[in-house]
Amino acid sequence: MSVSGAIERTRSLPRIAHVRAFTVRGGGADYHDQGDGHWIDDHIATPMSRYPEYRQSRQSFGINVLGTLVVELEADDGTIGFAVTTGGEPACYIVEKHLSRFLVGRSPAEYEKIWDQMYFSTQYYGRKGVVLNAISGVDLAIWDLLGKLRDEPVYHMLGGAVRDELQFYATGARPDLAKEMGFIGGKLPLHHGPAEGLEGMEKNIALLSDMRAKCGDDFWLMYDCWMSLDLDYATRLAHRAWDECGLKWIEEALSPDDYWGYAALKKAAPPGLLVTTGEHEATRWGFRMLMDMECCDIIQPDVGWCGGVTELIKIANYADSRGVMMVPHGSSVYSYHFVITRHNSPFAEFLMMHPGPTEVVPMFAPQLLGEPVPVNGHIRASELDRAGFGVELNREIALQRPYSNS
The missing domain is CATH 3.30.390.10 (Enolase-like, N-terminal domain)
Structure with missing residues (x-):
């Protein structure tokens, strides 16, 4: 033409x-809007954990409002x-x-x-x-x-696949089961923050140690701290988790606005342990701060929060120019179509949304129909070969349109 x-x-x-x-x-x-008993709402450390009344459940302070x-x-x-x-x-x-x-x-x-x-x-x-x-x-x-x-599939419009399949690590409460399901690693939620003192620290290390014993030395283990720590606690946790349990990375340990704290944490972390963040960052300017100030080893934008695909292109290109790895926060097909086109995104995150989680289920169910899920920790590029993002909206869910632009 x-x-x-x-x-x-x-x-x-x-x-x-x-x-x-x-x-x-x-x-x-x-995905935080779950029923009782789900692992994603079970005493997970947050910035609100300093208040005992909001410590047990993230929904108690309104994470799902x-x-x-x-x-x-x-x-x-x-x-x-x-x-x-x-x-x-x-x-x-x-x-x-x-x-x-x-x-x-x-x-x-x-x-x-x-x-x-x-x-x-x-x-x-x-x-x-x-x-x-x-x-x-x-x-x-x-x-x-x-x-x-x-x-055309979105990934074709982004330049096409650079590999034949996506490989995933799993985020959830059972890395040992994730290993059996074929994932390359397992990311645990951190359960205890600074307000729970030395006892909480010991519980964090004990859980990680137990998972290391169950998973073996060749399986990645990571800790998701969900903005809950201060620099001192994060540094101590990083060293103990690395020395005693071989932690691969410590994620989003500090407030997303504390670029200076992240830069200090990266310098203070033990050599070999990765510092990751960016789930709650947005736009090319926010991620430029993270990279220019050398705050982390891996950036983790969520394409549904950082500005969409149009902005993620700019973020990813800047990361590539800086030699920084980009592993997007779990966002189902919206990140899959991007990761498959990028050399500096060698693997992807899969959120284990089963309550156990003891099985692999679609991440954005019940809203998406036709959503691919990893089999043995992988999704073939050919499974994305449907027009657009390759999924359809489930018209049987209770959609409400509160406003109109007409």
Whole structure:
């Protein structure tokens, strides 16, 4: 096809005619919104663990109050692209009442200009958090729509696969079972923070030691600290976990805004132990801070929170130029299509959303239909060979549309 022909094909793409934002409760993209007895809500260390009344359950302080955001974009030919992330009703309002003006009548091929307008129009009240979740949801829906209009998987539009399959580590309470299921490593939630003192530290090390004994020396073990530690505690935990249990990495140990603390932790960590963070960071500017200040060995953006695929491209390119590994936070197909195209993303995260977790189940169920799951810790690239992100929205779930942009 000639250059002029390609330009004309892009110009002739159907335009976005309708923007709809829904919220839904229970699991899925808001994976913390689980029932009683789920491992993900069982005495996990958080910044709120300093308060005894909020220590046992993360839901007690409201980790699940938002629910899932579903963004649906319908083109004027009836084709629908969609995406799910977190944000719930507040994000619905932002999408319907603010961001929709940059979408209706536009071609999804204009994703760069649309992203720029969404970000800078909300900068005075946004930049991170729920606003970036909303922007991310819209951006992912744009890529899904564009892929469906072009009849291409998103990963083809991102340059194609650089390997034949994805390999995964598992996040959950049972790394020993994850090893039996074929995963390359297991990431545990840290259960006890600084407020629980030396006794809590000993319990953390004891759990890790038990898992090391069950998994053997050749299996990766990691600790997810979920922003719960201070520099002193994180440093002591890092050294003990490395020396006594061979910990592979310590993740998101400090507040995401404490770049200086992360830089100090990376310098103080034992050689060989990786410092990782970025799950709750957003945009190229936030990740530039992490990398320029040498805060970590691996960045972990969540494509549903950091700005979507359009922004993740920029983050990943900067990481590649700095020689920094990027392993996105678990976000199902939305990260799979990206990781398969990147040499500096050699493996991916899989969140074990079974309550046990004693079996592999779809990560964003019940909201996504056709979601691939690892078999023996792997997903073949060919399993992503469906248009867009390759999944469909489950129309049987209780979607609520609290606002309208009409």
